[in-house]
Amino acid sequence: MARGRWRRVLDWAAVLVVGIGATLALDVLAVPSAALFGGLVAGLGRALLGTTPSVLPRPAGTGAQAVIGVSIGALIQADTLRTVAEHWLPVLLITVATLAVSLVAGQLMRLQPGISPVTGAFAMIAGGASGITAMARDLGADAQVVAVLQYLRVLLIVTAMPVVATTVYGASGGAAATTADEGPGWPAGLLFTVVCVVVGVLLGRVSRLPVGALLGPMAVAAVLDVTGLSQGATVPPLVEAAGFLAIGLQVGLGFTRASLRLVGRALPLAVVLIVGAVVACAGLGVLLSRTAGVSALDGYLATTPGGLYAVLATATGSGADATFVLAVQVLRLFVMLFSAPLLARWLGRGRQPG
Secondary structure (H helix, E strand, O other): OHHHHHHHHHHHHHHHHHHHHHHHHHHHOOOOOHHHHHHHHHHHHHHHHOOOOOOOOHHHHHHHHHHHHHHHHOOOOHHHHHHHHHOHHHHHHHHHHHHHHHHHHHHHHHHOOOOOHHHHHHHHOOOOHHHHHHHHHHHOOOHHHHHHHHHHHHHHHHHHHHHHHHHOOOOOOOOOOOOOOOOOOHHHHHHHHHHHHHHHHHHHHHOOOOOHHHHHHHHHHHHHHHHOOOOOOOOOHHHHHHHHHHHHHHHHHOOOHHHHHHHHHHHHHHHHHHHHHHHHHHHHHHHHHHHHOOOHHHHHHHHOOOOHHHHHHHHHHHOOOHHHHHHHHHHHHHHHHHHHHHHHHHHHOOOOOO
16 A cells, blocks of 8 residues: 555656656747646656556646636736726627637537537637636536647747737837736735635635636636735746646646547647637727727737737737737636636537537
8 A cells, every 4th residue: 555655656746847847848938838838748748658547636626727717817907997998898899709709610620520519619719728728627628629729829829929910010029028016925925826716716616606616716816906905916926837737737637549639630620710710800909999999909919819928018018008908808818718617508508429
C-alpha cells in the first residue's frame, strides 16, 4: 500500500515538473495562457505514455474553475458598466450577433464526424477560452476538442490582429504594453481570491447554478469589483497560473489516441470556420463603429473574438479607446459564459452520439 502511494506521488510530481517546465518555456515564447498549455502538454504526455489512467482530483478541478472564475470576474469595473450604458443598444445587439455567429460556426463544425452539437458550439464560442475550456466537460462537451480549437482561435487572432490593426485600420505599429494596476498587493489579492472562491462556490451550490464552481466566484468577484469593495485586488499571478495549469492537466489527462485523431481530423474545417468567424466579427465591428459613433479601429478591437489581453495591449498602444474596447469585450465574455449552460441544455436535447 505504501509503495503504491509513493508511486502515485512520484507520478504526480513528474507530471507537475513537466507542466511547470512547459509553462516557463511557452511563457518565454509569449504563448497566450502559457500555464494552461503547459498543463495540457504534461497531461497529454501522461495520458498517452502512462501505463495506467490518471485523473485530476475533483477538489483540484473545482478549485481551478473557481480561481479562473474570480480572474474573469475581476475584469469588470464601474467604468466598464458606465461605458456599456452609454452605448447599450448597439453594444447589446452586436454582442447577440456575435453569439449568433458562434452558434452558426459551431453547428457547421458538426460537419466533422464525431463532433456533437454541444462540442461544436463550445469549440466555436467567440471569447472566454479559459472559462469555456474549464466548464466544457461539466456541460457535456468534449473538453479535449474544445480546448484545442478554442486556443487555436486565440493563437490565430493574437498573431493576425496586430497586423490587421496596423495595415487596415492605421493603428500604431509600436510596441503596445498595458499599464497594469498593481492594486493593493498580493496579500489583499489572496484574501480577495479566497473570499470569492468560498462564497462563490457556496452560492453556486445553494442556487444550483450550472457550473457553479466557475460562475459563482465570477459573479461574486464582479460584484465586489463594481461596488469598490475589492479595492482593485486581483488574483495573484502564481495562484492564477496554478488554476490554469490544473485546468490544462485536467484536459490533457482526458486525451486518448482516438480523441487526438479526432482533433487532427477536425483542424482543417476548424481553421476555415475560425477565419470566417473572425471576418464576420470584423464586419460587426464596422456596424458597431457606425452605430455607436466610435472609430473603425475601436469597433474592430471591441469585436475581435478572443485574445482579450492582446486586444487591450493593441488598444492602449495605438491610441484607441481602451475603456470602450474593454467594456464591449467584457460584456461579451460574461454573456458567452453565462449563456453556455443554457446552450448546452438546448443543444443537448438533440445531441447525437459522437
